[in-house]
Amino acid sequence: MQPADPSGVTETAVFVHSLGLCESPNVGKGSRIWAFAHVLAGARLGEDCNVCDHVFIENDVVVGDRVTVKCGVQLWDGLRVGNDVFIGPNATFTNDRFPRSKQYPEQFAQTIVGHGASIGANATILPGVSIGQHAMVGAGAVVTRSVPPYAIVVGNPARIVGYAGDRPEPAGSQEAIAPPTKPGSIRTAIGNVTLHRMNHYKDVRGSLSVGEFQRDIPFEAKRYFLVYDVPSAETRGEHAHRECHQFLICVSGSCAVVADDGRSRQEFLLDAPSIGIHLPPMTWGIQYKYSSDAVLLVLASHLYSAADYVRDYTEFLTLIRASDAR
Template sequence: MQPADLPAAAAAFVHPNGLCESPNVGNGSRIWAFAHVLPGARIGTDCNICDHVFVENDVVVGDRVTIKCGVQLWDGLRVEDDVFIGPNATFTNDRFPRSKQYPDSFPQTHIGRGASIGANATILPGVSIGQHAMVGAGAVVTRSVPPYAIVVGNPARIVGYAGERSDLGSPKAGLAPPPQPGTVATPIGSVTLHRLNYYKDVRGSLSVGEFQRDIPFEAKRYFLVYDVPSAETRGEHAHRECHQFLICISGSCAVVADDGRNRQEFRLDSPDVGIHLPPMTWGIQYKYSSDAVLLVFASHHYSAADYVRDYAEFLALTGCSKPE
């Protein structure tokens, strides 16, 4: 079939009781009864705008987005492709609203590709919901949500991470460290889980490891993370050259390691258990117990240029970006 013979894409559909004032609505999109789209809004292709949805002027919606009933999209909202917005989800765009008082500009709220917003969730102004994140029903999102994070509650807190991309293996149950001193490979790139030497007698306990033997690099820096509220998330970055070795020397925390194709959560809850995160591994630490103290050895001195803090950039550098 020649290109000229191919059937044209279906035009946008507007229900007789819907009102669409925008000329920028993509083919195949459907706008249902009592929905109202203002003239400046931009709607992508194959979207589903359900009953009683209101879309203001400075709103951009990507392709294949589903917006369920009773949702209002206010100025400053940017929604990427394949997003699901559940019924009665609430977006806001003014941090200090007053009647008849209007800000000079509205903060931009960004919903990443493939994210899902649960029914009745509330999203505060200026936050970013990372790609493929999942916001639970009724959650109140007061700060940005990392890619793939699952958040629930008021205020929303991270309770897990999802693997939603077809080329990204779903999270597996935490891999156990070896029962005796040694190393175990993981499905995440070159990430390894370690059991360090451990000795206990009537005088107390001792855990020990040697650099370039038990810990597979020479450390040039260390830092301690402690007094972390359990709802907080640390890390959320990768390193271009720096290796890291993490040991929770008191309490417990969870470490998520991601090589761009696979992601897995590991629990650190003993001073003789460590995890090696090689360069170009996206690392996240969360679920800190109240008494957690996380010790991190690093192979390099601190350099801001060594950090990769944007997940999309990380995927591009690892060759794992989803094709457009």
């Protein structure tokens, strides 16, 4: 396990630098452990991992395949790291919210880093949180709460500033919603999601926006709810519906909507009360970037049913794949 130099290592071998220490027999083929790194006996590492200088990996740690752990990182008991994860230099994981010297919890909090996630240099991850798949944690961020899949978070405490792979579409502007110069709808690149321009009238008496159910709004609503007084750092939604259609209008202020059909995702800005977006069933929806005066009106085709919600993104993807296979 300790060839003289990595240039002679075969693709199936595990390379451990002569100044590194790997006590674990559970390291996948093609992985490399560099100088002054220490992997304890209970740790499990997948294939083709790169563990850089001065990394410490404790016993109750599971690391997936093709993971990069840059210099100066410690992976403590309770950490679960998915495949294709990047962990930047000096990123800090914690596993005890109330540490005391010589006092140990019965079980350390489990922290999960999803497949394809990236954690920037000097970020701090508090214990017990989950970082969703393909999320990106900015350099120096302090993650105090779980991070949704694909979310980009920065700051202390970390807050969502975007979603990886999204292309914002300012839905309230003429150029982004062209046509229509008259009321109507357009298909987006996300499944059956559509953007709508409602009837809008303005004169000296004020402005009026109106839509008719099953004509302008593509279903008959059985319920509505309003979302308002949302702190700008907060995120709403983060779920899909099995059967329920939703139609969103920001009747005051503005907010961003991310629509995801399980294959791609796109961000839209609702910044006028004459603009709406239709989220059909099995569309993962997220709302964030609320302005201080934002009031979001949501029309729903079904009465409330907890069973209609899909709140786990991995389950959502599983359901989408099963549907595609039929």
